[in-house]
Amino acid sequence: MSSDLRLGDDSGYEGDGPLLELDAVSKHFAQESGLFAGLQFEPDRFPPISMDPGTVQAVDDVSLEIQPGETLGLVGESGCGKSTLGRTILRLLEPTEGDIYFKGRNLADLGGEELRRMRSDMQMIFQDPQSSLDPRMKVGQIIEEPMRAHDMLDDEGREARAKELLEKVGLDPRHYNRHPHAFSGGQRQRINLARALSVDPDFVVCDEPVSALDVSIQAQVMNTMDELQAEFGLTYLFIAHDLSVIRYVSDRVAVMYLGHMVEVAEKEELFENPQHPYTKALLESIPVPDPRESGARGVLEGEVPSPQDPPSGCRFRTRCPRLIAPAAYDLTDEEWAHTRAFMRAVKRRTFEAMSADEMRREFFGGQPPGGEAGEIVTEAIDRIATDRGDAAVDEDDWDEASSLLLESFAERSICARERPAYRLESTVGSGEHFAACHLHR
Numbered sequence: 197m198s199s200d201l202r203l204g205d206d207s208g209y210e211g212d213g214p215l216l217e218l219d220a221v222s223k224h225f226a227q228e229s230g231l232f233a234g235l236q237f238e239p240d241r242f243p244p245i246s247m248d249p250g251t252v253q254a255v256d257d258v259s260l261e262i263q264p265g266e267t268l269g270l271v272g273e274s275g276c277g278k279s280t281l282g283r284t285i286l287r288l289l290e291p292t293e294g295d296i297y298f299k300g301r302n303l304a305d306l307g308g309e310e311l312r313r314m315r316s317d318m319q320m321i322f323q324d325p326q327s328s329l330d331p332r333m334k335v336g337q338i339i340e341e342p343m344r345a346h347d348m349l350d351d352e353g354r355e356a357r358a359k360e361l362l363e364k365v366g367l368d369p370r371h372y373n374r375h376p377h378a379f380s381g382g383q384r385q386r387i388n389l390a391r392a393l394s395v396d397p398d399f400v401v402c403d404e405p406v407s408a409l410d411v412s413i414q415a416q417v418m419n420t421m422d423e424l425q426a427e428f429g430l431t432y433l434f435i436a437h438d439l440s441v442i443r444y445v446s447d448r449v450a451v452m453y454l455g456h457m458v459e460v461a462e463k464e465e466l467f468e469n470p471q472h473p474y475t476k477a478l479l480e481s482i483p484v485p486d487p488r489e490s491g492a493r494g495v496l497e498g499e500v501p502s503p504q505d506p507p508s509g510c511r512f513r514t515r516c517p518r519l520i521a522p523a524a525y526d527l528t529d530e531e532w533a534h535t536r537a538f539m540r541a542v543k544r545r546t547f548e549a550m551s552a553d554e555m556r557r558e559f560f561g562g563q564p565p566g567g568e569a570g571e572i573v574t575e576a577i578d579r580i581a582t583d584r585g586d587a588a589v590d591e592d593d594w595d596e597a598s599s600l601l602l603e604s605f606a607e608r609s610i611c612a613r614e615r616p617a618y619r620l621e622s623t624v625g626s627g628e629h630f631a632a633c634h635l636h637r
């Protein structure tokens with residue numbers, strides 16, 4: 197673990213708790229600016245226009261621990277809040293709510309010299325090695341810059357360290373005086389690594405560090421990062437949207453969806469025994485290399501809702517294939533599956549107008565559910581049936597049928613009413629398995 201590249205006595209972490217702990221951390225942004233951003237039309241008021249800047253709930257109520265020496269992979273679709281979480285941890289963004297503890301200290305309590313030291317302990321590397329390296333600076337200057345900012349070593353010491361780091365990241369120390377444009381993408385990412393390591397951090401947020409690289413280069417850079425982790429005693433938060441990258445680098449994996457953490461488990465456990473429908477859908481959507489096995493597999497239905505107005509309860513529920521039936525109705529699994537599919541089809545208007553009988557056949561095999569649920573389904577069908585007898589079906593009828601179904605079924609599900617959070621036993625791995633899904637209630 198030790199290296200002569202470790203600086204000073206305060207490097208390393210001797211405590212027995214997590215290196216990093218997030219306690220209910222949120223980061224909300226004021227709505228993106230624009231000429232009409234936030235303008236609301238409210239006909240019942242005078243004047244009928246108001247300004248509600250609104251907020252983007254990029255990260256919402258996230259709790260998480262990262263142990264010393266581990267790599268926690270953070271995965272999720274574009275826009276789910278991964279980068280925002282990484283930046284908030286590093287205090288590049290101020291959290292809206294919640295606490296972040298690093299080495300047992302609340303970052304919000306630190307000031308002056310302590311905060312400065314903590315900042316050098318936590319570094320970040322970014323996706324695009326092209327734009328994060330100043331083209332006017334030489335490689336040596338780039339690597340020495342953070343040391344200079346933190347007043348570490350003298351000129352000679354910095355130069356010696358920069359050259360040693362170049363070698364450690366797999367580059368030639370004689371390239372010290374070159375400019376970054378002379379290097380390939382993979383080499384530039386290695387320069388970034390050397391720069392991040394120059395101040396001897398304990399924790400590095402790696403934000404999509406290999407996403408911009410050719411697949412053939414990705415593994416080489418990830419292997420170097422792995423070697424450096426062992427040598428420097430580093431802890432990584434490794435952000436990626438690519439599950440094969442996550443599988444390659446992680447010890448544990450955290451899955452994010454629309455600002456919430458939906459599942460966290462050891463890597464093997466997460467890949468072999470996923471417990472959240474969103475994780476399952478993500479895993480099933482990994483492209484299969486075998487061309488004989490084609491066709492749609494686990495394609496996620498519908499659009500990701502807006503982080504300005506996220507769904508209540510489980511944020512994935514509007515797209516979830518396992519949405520739980522409201523307890524108020526006595527529905528068989530099959531009846532609920534039909535009702536759910538019909539509700540979604542009406543909401544998304546995925547079918548052409550048809551008669552009531554045709555809808556019953558198409559969505560319910562001719563047999564809608566009985567009881568109160570059946571009455572609601574029948575009312576919705578009648579509202580949009582082409583043979584309903586009065587004026588032609590219009591937009592308002594579709595909207596009303598959709599609202600009736602959503603309010604009666606989706607909004608009454610436990611998935612809409614309560615925020616899920618369950619701790620499960622791991623079956624493949626040994627550690628804790630967190631799944632935010634009411635199927636585990």
Ligand SMILES: Nc1ncnc2c1ncn2[C@@H]1O[C@H](COP(=O)(O)OP(=O)(O)OP(=O)(O)O)[C@@H](O)[C@H]1O
Nearest residue numbers: 225228252254273274275276277278279280281503
């Ligand atoms: N400064 C900001 N102001 C307003 N909204 C923001 C800001 N930064 C991020 N967002 C919004 O917060 C949400 C999360 O963005 P973030 O970049 O963290 O996601 P991500 O998972 O890292 O996505 P990607 O992989 O595309 O970078 C998005 O809806 C984004 O538009």
